[in-house]
Structures are given as structure tokens and as C-alpha cells.
Amino acid sequence: MAAVTSSRPYHIIVFGASGFTGQFVVEEVARCTAEGPGGSLKWAVAGRSRQRLEGVLNQAARRLSMPELRTDIEIIVADVSIEESLAVMCQQGLVILNCVGPYRFYGEPVVKACIENGAHCIDICGEPQFLERMQLEYHSKALDRGVYVIGSCGFDSIPADLGILYTKQQFKGTLTAVESFLTITSGPEGGSGHDATWQSAVYGFADSGSLRRLRKRFGHKPLPVVGARVKKRGSVFFSKEIEQYAIPFMGSDPSVVKRTQRFLYEEEQQLPVQYSAYVGVGSLFSVVKLCCGGLLFWLMVKFSLGRKLLTTFPSFFSFGLFTKAGPTMKQIEDTCFSLTFFGEGFSEGKEPSESRPNDKICTRVIGAEPGYVATVSAMVQAAITLLNELHSLPRRGGVYSPGAAFSKTTLIDRLHNHGIKFSVRSYP
Incomplete structure (x- = not known):
């Protein structure tokens, strides 16, 4: 009804x-x-x-x-x-x-x-x-x-989830694995997020054990792996794809994409795509700053006093990335994002197997400031x-x-017409 x-x-x-x-x-x-x-x-x-x-x-x-x-x-x-x-x-x-x-x-x-x-x-x-x-x-x-x-x-997670679907639509054959790299570009004033996003991260990391227990309650069987299993990158690495240092993306994108791939496999009998998400962090100095801040964050979220300090002083502990006031209009206007997908699979006419895929594709989703425009x-x-x-x-x-x-609607076209652009790129 x-x-x-x-x-x-x-x-x-x-x-x-x-x-x-x-x-x-x-x-x-x-x-x-x-x-x-x-x-x-x-x-x-x-x-x-x-x-x-x-x-x-x-x-x-x-x-x-x-x-x-x-x-x-x-x-x-x-x-x-x-x-x-x-x-x-x-x-x-x-x-x-x-x-x-x-x-x-x-x-x-x-x-x-x-x-x-x-x-x-x-x-x-x-x-x-x-x-x-x-x-x-x-x-x-x-x-x-x-x-x-x-x-x-x-943002978390329309560009990633629909970006995978778009890549799959554009690939001539069977797409088996995708790595995505997110880069965010800001103007001279830099960029920042609002305090509410920071709070979500603080309490999410503090309660990560509950997420693992929750997932066991689903009783899901592992999704089948088509093609060679993709090796995970390191915690910090230099990415030739985006020519800067990168780390695994800690947001909800991998979780959301996996839920979609499971649905398409179980309900639509589509072969699932392996997915790994990374984010560019810039220079070696940025890596050092991130590692120091990340270690401090990881230690503080474990204790109630630490969480209280993190949520009370978001700007200090996030090095200005999150503030109670949020970004200024100038910061929003000067910020944009690019999410690039590097996919591989078996070309049309070649049967998917456990062997190494023989074809590649590169797509991109770009848009204006991710948090409050895109x-x-x-x-x-x-x-x-x-x-x-x-x-x-x-x-x-x-x-x-x-x-x-x-997946069966025109949402990708609607997004493309409203500032979130999807395109196929040449593979580097």
C-alpha cells in the first residue's frame, strides 16, 4: 500500500x-x-x-x-x-x-x-x-x-556512488574494479567545514566498534570478486595519478558504494565492482601535519574528556579545517572538487575470469564547493x-x-545539468 x-x-x-x-x-x-x-x-x-x-x-x-x-x-x-x-x-x-x-x-x-x-x-x-x-x-x-x-x-556520497554507476555505463565490457581519488582546491583564504560535520566524525570514530557489531547483524555473505583482487594502497603514499600524496578516504563513500554494489548484485544480478577510495592531501609537509593531527585525534576520541575538547574547540584541533562559524561565502565561491575514477575490467567479448583485466577507463566528477554547493x-x-x-x-x-x-533514473543527467559534471577522461 x-x-x-x-x-x-x-x-x-x-x-x-x-x-x-x-x-x-x-x-x-x-x-x-x-x-x-x-x-x-x-x-x-x-x-x-x-x-x-x-x-x-x-x-x-x-x-x-x-x-x-x-x-x-x-x-x-x-x-x-x-x-x-x-x-x-x-x-x-x-x-x-x-x-x-x-x-x-x-x-x-x-x-x-x-x-x-x-x-x-x-x-x-x-x-x-x-x-x-x-x-x-x-x-x-x-x-x-x-x-x-x-x-x-x-557530498558523502552522491559523486562516488553515482560516479561508479556512470563509469560502469561508459565502460565497454565488464567493469571489475575502481579506485577513486578526491582532490579539493581552495582559494587564497583556504576552505573550511562546519562544526556539525566535525562532530559527526568525532563521535563516529569514537564508536567504530558498534559499526563492526552492526554489520555482523546483517549476516551478509562476502560479495564475489570478479577479476584479480585489487591490492589496497598504504596508509600514506605518493599517487602518480593525481601527482600528490594521498591517504585512504575516511568518509562514508566506501560503505555507501558497497551497499549499492550488494543491492545491484542481489536484486539485479549485476557483477559487483571492487572499490577503493583515496583523497589527495598535497605535499610532504601536509602529510606530516596530517599524521600529527590524526594521531592526536585518534587518542582523544577514546576518552569523554578528549571528545569534549574536540567538539568544543573544532578549529584548534582540526587546524582550521572545521569551525563553528563554517566557511565564509568567499571560501565557498573559491572552492571546488574533483573526483577521478580509475577503473579496469574485461573488454566486450572477453569473458570475466580470475585473470588480470585487459581494459581500463578513467572518468571524472567535478563540481563547486562540496559541502554547501554540490x-x-x-x-x-x-x-x-x-x-x-x-x-x-x-x-x-x-x-x-x-x-x-x-540507478534506473535520470539523476546523473539532472546533476550534470546542475553543476556536478560527469565525463570520460583519457587514461594517463
Whole structure:
């Protein structure tokens, strides 16, 4: 039974609209509404404080020169700690864009309320423990209610997950393995992230043992390895591919991609792709600084006092990479990302085997500042895709990774038309 109906007053509700990321999501939804035919997308904002939400709409109205936002957009007061308020919010929207993090603390009540009240839920979570626990505990309930819960629809991990799908589509044959390298380029003022992302990292690393125990509860069998098994790189190495030092990427991308590959293997009988993710860190001096900071971080997250210090003074302990104020508009404007995929496989006509693959491909996903430009674009386009192409999503509902949910939709094309560009490159 599909619980979501078109009789609801709003297509999209931005929950947590007054938060740092939520403000950017509000502006992106407003822009997309203006682009659409006749302003057909109906939306509202939600959060704890009506006054702050009014301020966000006023700010968006000024920045976008859209004075109608001050009067035309409905405000819904909702709080994650008040179940009734979440229910009222979810009963009014087709899709809830949940911007309230860290999700390990505030995400589950929203997922639960969405499922119980028949609203689809999209978030931008980069916390594997939360994402995988929601799948374990709520997939069947969401499926029964005809509701889609799709996490990680931002930077962590839309570019990685859909980048793999794009690489697979472009490869003439059977793709068996991919390595990705992320580089972020900033202007003279550098770049920074908001405190909420830092908090997610602190508590995620502190509770990594719970993630291992959680994964055992799934009872998954290992995915088959097609082609030669790819060797993991070292903890720090010089990458010829991007001509700088690199380290394994510590975000949710590998977790999200693996969930997608498992879904495609089990549900679509597609051979899984091995995946390793790395991030460029620059010069040898940057490596030394990173190692010192990483060691200090690793020691401090083990103790409650250390975690308290890390979350109280994010700028100091992250060397300015994360701040309570978040990046300035100038920093955002001067920052961009590039995610390059180096894939290998068996060319068309050659049967996949355990031998070494005989063909290669290089693709790239590029975009503007990842945290507050690319992320909000990805989140909003995911919501619009869900609304317009519900028939192309798997089954009747459930909890999915982005690649699993959107593999048969036009989301890659939508992203490409909204600043997140996908392309095939020549292999170096």
C-alpha cells in the first residue's frame, strides 16, 4: 500500500532549514522552483524556531531577489524531540529533506516519523553507522508503507556512488574494479567545514566498534570478486595519478558504494565492482601535519574528556579545517572538487575470469564547493528525481543508498545539468 498521496499540500519540506546547511538547501529549492514550469513545486520550511525560519526566508529573498519567499513559503514548527510535531510535519509533505545532524543523535526520529506518516525521507548523512542501522531496522517497515528512505544524498556520497554507476555505463565490457581519488582546491583564504560535520566524525570514530557489531547483524555473505583482487594502497603514499600524496578516504563513500554494489548484485544480478577510495592531501609537509593531527585525534576520541575538547574547540584541533562559524561565502565561491575514477575490467567479448583485466577507463566528477554547493544541489535533485520518477525506483519503498535507489533514473543527467559534471577522461 503506497502511503504517499498527491493530496498533500507540499512536494518538499526542508527540515532544519535554519541550520547552516539548511539555509543553502532553502535557496537551492527556491531556485529550482523558479526554474520549473509555472512554479509547480510546492514547498515549505520546518524547524524549531519560527523566528529563525523567518530570518532564513528573508535572507534567501534578498540573495535571490525573490521577495515572494517572505510571504509565499509556509513555516512549520517541528522539533526532533517532540514526536507529535514531526508527525504533523510529515503528514503535509511528499518528501522531507532532513538537514538536522549529527544524524546519529537526531536522525532516527525523523526516519521513524516519515515512515509512520507516509513521507519519503532524503538526508545528507555521512555517518555509516546511522545509514546502515536505518537500513537494518527500518527497511521492511518502509517497504510495507511504500516509503523511500534514501540517505547520503550529498557530498558523502552522491559523486562516488553515482560516479561508479556512470563509469560502469561508459565502460565497454565488464567493469571489475575502481579506485577513486578526491582532490579539493581552495582559494587564497583556504576552505573550511562546519562544526556539525566535525562532530559527526568525532563521535563516529569514537564508536567504530558498534559499526563492526552492526554489520555482523546483517549476516551478509562476502560479495564475489570478479577479476584479480585489487591490492589496497598504504596508509600514506605518493599517487602518480593525481601527482600528490594521498591517504585512504575516511568518509562514508566506501560503505555507501558497497551497499549499492550488494543491492545491484542481489536484486539485479549485476557483477559487483571492487572499490577503493583515496583523497589527495598535497605535499610532504601536509602529510606530516596530517599524521600529527590524526594521531592526536585518534587518542582523544577514546576518552569523554578528549571528545569534549574536540567538539568544543573544532578549529584548534582540526587546524582550521572545521569551525563553528563554517566557511565564509568567499571560501565557498573559491572552492571546488574533483573526483577521478580509475577503473579496469574485461573488454566486450572477453569473458570475466580470475585473470588480470585487459581494459581500463578513467572518468571524472567535478563540481563547486562540496559541502554547501554540490551537496545541496545533489540533495534537491535527488528529491526532484524521486518526485518525478517514482516508478523507476526499486520495489515499492525501503531504505536505500543513492546508487541503489536511483540507478534506473535520470539523476546523473539532472546533476550534470546542475553543476556536478560527469565525463570520460583519457587514461594517463
